[in-house]
Amino acid sequence: MTAVLAAALLAALPAGSARYRVEIGGVHVGVAELEVRCEGARCRARFASRLAHGEAAGGRIAARTTHVEVDGAGRVAGPVAVEVDGAPVPARVVPGAVPAALAEVVLLDRLRAGGDPCAEVFDEESGAAAPACARRDGEVAVVEVLGVVERIVPGADGWPAEIAIPAQRARYVRDEHAALPASPLRLEVRVPGPADPRLARRFCGLEVDPPAPRAPAAAPEPRAPGASCREQAAAWVALARARGLDARVAVGVAHDGAGFVWHAWAEVRDGAAWIAVDPAFREAPARAPRFTVARYRPDDAAARDAAGRRILACWGAARVE
Structure with a gap:
């Protein structure tokens, strides 16, 4: 997840800890924890999240932890450390600014106190900085951090x-018993879009895929065993690779005849071109309008992990335009 999404949990600065269930697009995808400890004028905060990438990316759990140390005004006053899957990643500090991981704490404190509800906030990885502000909307606090709007319901x-x-259609719900989902999220989830699929143009910043050319003659028939589209795509890729073809799994949104749905299919190389083949839809080449969000070869763990991150980033996209 982005640093802004991680920062959404830090909406107050009382000492203690809390646990949250993480949802994207109404689907439970993970768990997050927040811990804040203060000594005198210094506070240390730790935010940790674990998110399931989904069955299409092998169900791997992505872990991220951010540690920050600030002064009493929330400005960076010590080390900032970020870990992804247990390994440190470079962090950048903007002196005198508020780390994004604590932006909501500072802004809400100022809002409650009736002072200036804005602060200079920086992203801990990129170093990008911008003013961030909070305002009241009835019982909800609306906070904008680095261009992302968040609505926060305060607890008692x-x-x-x-x-x-x-x-992002993302939601954090406080739940002391929150845990990782019992099984990775499955792809068969409907996505709103135009009734006429021919009008589909964009999804999650992607243009609709161009029509695919004919599949190579050596390619298997567009069918394969499996209980889900992801299993069928993986099985077809294995069949194609057994014939000496270069093939990979593709994941995205496609039209199944009734509407748009998260889906998985295959791609096979023919010269310089990659041709979409859909075993679940029995199409070679794949004909339904679709948007390819991620691709990976079965033996490329890094590409599979990157696909999982990309799928989660687009999972809450509102609709096909």
Whole structure:
């Protein structure tokens, strides 16, 4: 997830800890924890999240942890450390600014105190900085951090009871018993879009895929065993590779005849071109309008992990335009 999405949990600065269920597009995808400890004028905060990439990317769990140390005004005053899957990644500090991982704490404190509800906030990885502000909307606090709007429902104890990021369709719900999902998210999820699939143009910043050319003659028939589109795509890729063809799994959104749905299919190389083949739809080449969000070869773990991150990033996209 992005640093802004991680920052959404830090909506207050009482000492203690809280646990949250993470949802994207209404689907439970993970768990997050927030811990804040203060000594005198210094506070240390730790935000940790674990998100399931989904069955299409092998169900791997992606872990991210951010540690920050600030002064009493929330400005960076010590080390900032970020870990992804247990390994440190470079962090950048903007002196005198508020780390994004603590932006909501600072902004909400200022909002409650009636002071200036804005602060200079920086992203801990990129170093990008911009003013961020909070305002009241009835019982909800609306916070904008680095261009992302968040709606925060405060709890009775000062900790966020719920945080929603409408643009990402992401939601954090306080739940002391929250855990990782029992099984990785499955692809068969409907996505709103135009009734006429021929009008589809964009999804999650992607243009609709161009029509695919004919599949190579050596390619298997567009069918394969499996209980899901992902299993069928993986099985077809294995069949194609057994014939000496270069093939990979593709994941994205496609039209199944009734509407748009998250889906998996295959791609096979023919010279310089990659041809989409859909075993679940029995299409070679694949004909339904589709948007390819991610691709990976079965033996490329790094590409599979990158696909998982990309799928999660687009999972909450509102609709096909």
